[in-house]
Amino acid sequence: MDLNPPPGENYAHPKICFFHVFFKAAALAFYILSALFISNFVIIFVVTVLLAALDFWVVKNVSGRILVGLRWWNEINEDGESVWRFECLDQESLARMNKKDSWLFWWTLYLTAVVWVVFAIFSLIRLQADYLLVVGVCLTLSIANIIGFTKCRKDAKKQLQAFATQTIASRFTSSIQSAFTAV
Helix, strand or coil, X not given: CCCCCCCCCCCCCHHHHHHHHHHHHHHHHHHXXXXXXXXXXXXXXXXXXXXXXXHHHHHHHHHHHHHCCEEEEEEECCCCCEEEEEEECCHHHHHCCCHHHHHHHHHHHHHHXXXXXXXXXXXXXXXXXXXXXXXXXXXXXHHHHHHHHHHHHHHHHHHHHHHHHHHHHHHHHHHHHHHHHHC
């Protein structure tokens, strides 16, 4: 993954990029600022977790699909086993994805989790189990999206490789068949 955003390219979906960042920033900002202005832990917990849950939903169902062309979900099959399901756009559509949108998506996804980890360390050092609970819920939601989209991206790469191999093989066999029928 490139550390710098692509130069000279604009965001293809600025509103979706805004909301992708907004709910992450809102949860983090509320968590930080609430310690200064609010003494009621229940309000801090509910609002912070609500903002983190909104972020989880927006990333999983909207920005992931539009900014990077990926979607994931987990379901339980008839045997009671957890099954991951992945969707990705076709190869042409993935190639047309905006690089700046993709850069923003992946960096904010990982950076948010890192910030929640830092907050967890501070809560541990200060022996604040209640705030560690808030951070734990937010970190869990963040990591769930990271795992889901990382697995989805790997699955998409495997699907593209399988498609490319199948296409090359079918063209090769059709070329051989046409060579023998011409003789």
